[in-house]
Amino acid sequence: MRGIQLVGLLVFMPFLANGQEAWDHLRKKHDKNDDKKITTAEYDRGEATFKRLDTNEDGVITADDFTRSGRRGRGARPRGGNxxxxxxxxxxxxxxxxxxxxxxxxxxxxxxxxxxxxxxxxxxxxxxxxxxxxxxxxxxxxxxxxxxxxxxxxxxxxxxxxxxxxxxxxxxIARRRRPRGRDGAGRGSRDGSPQPGRPHPGTPQPGELAPDFNLPYASASKKTVQLSSFAGQKPVALIFGSYT
Amino acid sequence: MTNGPLLEDPISVLERGGVAQQCTADLNLPMPAILDRMDDAVSKAYQGHPDRLYLVGKNGKISYAGARGPFGFDPEGWSEAIEKEVRAQKGKHWF
Known part of the structure; x- marks a missing residue:
């Protein structure tokens, strides 16, 4: 087999899961007084995550935040009305x-x-x-x-x-975004985002220099990878993904 | 689902690395996983959340920029861009 012509990198960004199992796990871990709700005083993993878990935005994390009928915030209804x-x-x-x-x-x-x-x-x-x-x-x-x-x-x-x-x-209805064209310019998919000629502010576009980074591998090794080190050598496929 | 880090945002690089390793193992991913910084700087630079595909050409410039997932996640388009990029490397063979 000839040498590898492409480098693939998965850029990992964890994401939250939810559901009954999620609530059971969180309750065992954080509900110190066993009153079936987790307050900010009991939760020690940061305000940002607390707010994300408190999907009905009532100031406490309860089982209701993990059931579809219980959620009144981010999870249950679409944001911004329709x-x-x-x-x-x-x-x-x-x-x-x-x-x-x-x-x-x-x-x-x-x-x-x-x-x-x-x-x-x-x-x-x-x-x-x-x-x-x-x-x-x-x-x-x-x-x-x-x-x-x-x-x-x-x-x-x-x-x-x-x-x-x-x-x-x-x-x-919300305005539908039209898909960008083919030719490697981010054809997008059936939802047609983003709008042609008006991508999301800050999104790197074809033809622009890729934002450089120096990030560690997920393995226990202390090695890091510098994106720009591949320039002139081989293309790099990037997958930004999350895992629940 | 019962693993703590899978439920709550990791609060350290070590924890994030643990989740990433579990992901790589669970999904049997053939490519290396790298970790974004805890401030998600690279993810923000690429607007990568929750998922997105890019191809950086041999010249260091963006060759393909997919739309944001899940609806914009287009593996077929990305794959075509990769094949085109690799074919453009004169005299080389795709695998």
């Missing part, structure tokens, strides 16, 4: 990408869904494959039964359609 569900529905139903989900588009979308005998929508098919099945299901599962059904989708549509005209447009 943003989450509206954006999701626009993404999958706005066929002509004009930021309006017309009555015809909505009907076409519903008619085109693949539905199991039990009534569950095939979310992966709906998304056209790829990532996001769990997130989409979680965000649009209106009756919290663990599956996405046509009833859930219709309930969301009805909620979003404030003027009840059978269409979603303007303030009723």
């Amino acid at each position: 943003g989450g569900a509206g954006r999701m529905i626009t993404r999958v139903a706005d066929a002509d990408r004009d930021n309006v989900v017309s009555a015809a588009e909505w009907k076409g979308f519903l008619d085109g869904l693949s539905i199991s005998d039990g009534g569950a929508v095939d979310v992966e098919a709906m998304l056209g494959g790829g990532n996001g099945v769990e997130r989409m299901t979680g965000m649009l599962d209106k009756d919290n039964d663990g599956t996405l059904t046509v009833s859930d989708l219709k309930a969301h549509f009805k909620e979003l359609d404030k003027n009840n005209d059978g269409e979603l447009k303007g303030d009723e």
Whole structure:
């Protein structure tokens, strides 16, 4: 085999998990007076993490923060009002990408869904494959039964359609971002982010010098890797990822 | 799920490294994992959270910049960019 032509690096950023097991673990670890709630005085792993775990933002960490019905903050509803569900529905139903989900588009979308005998929508098919099945299901599962059904989708549509005209447009939905073009310029995926010519401020763009870094390996070794050391030698594939 | 660091943000590089090693082992990842600083400086520089793909060309410049995951995570596009970059290395073979 010839020499390796590419270096792959996984840049690791831990992420939080949640659920009943999560609450059980946290309670055993931090609920010092066993009153089934963890206060800031009992929690010794930093304010930022405390706030992230306190998903219903009531100032204490309890089992409610780990159940979908209990969450009233970050986990339960989309932030900024309609943003989450509206954006999701626009993404999958706005066929002509004009930021309006017309009555015809909505009907076409519903008619085109693949539905199991039990009534569950095939979310992966709906998304056209790829990532996001769990997130989409979680965000649009209106009756919290663990599956996405046509009833859930219709309930969301009805909620979003404030003027009840059978269409979603303007303030009723968040503006959909258009995908960037191909050619290595970050084609993005089905959600079409970010907008062409207006990427997120600070995001490195094709053609720009890659922000350099010198970071340690995750192994016990004390060795570090300097990105710029590969310049002139070989390309570097970077995967930014998190793990729960 | 019952492992502490998997639940709460690691509060030290050592702890973060432990989680990263567990991730690498659990997923049997063939590539090396490196750790961002505790201030997430590199992740912020690349807007990498929660997941994102990049390719840095041999010239040290960004060759491919994927959109932010999960919806923007596009392994196929990234893979195409990698193949194109490697094919561009004249006289070399892709694996």
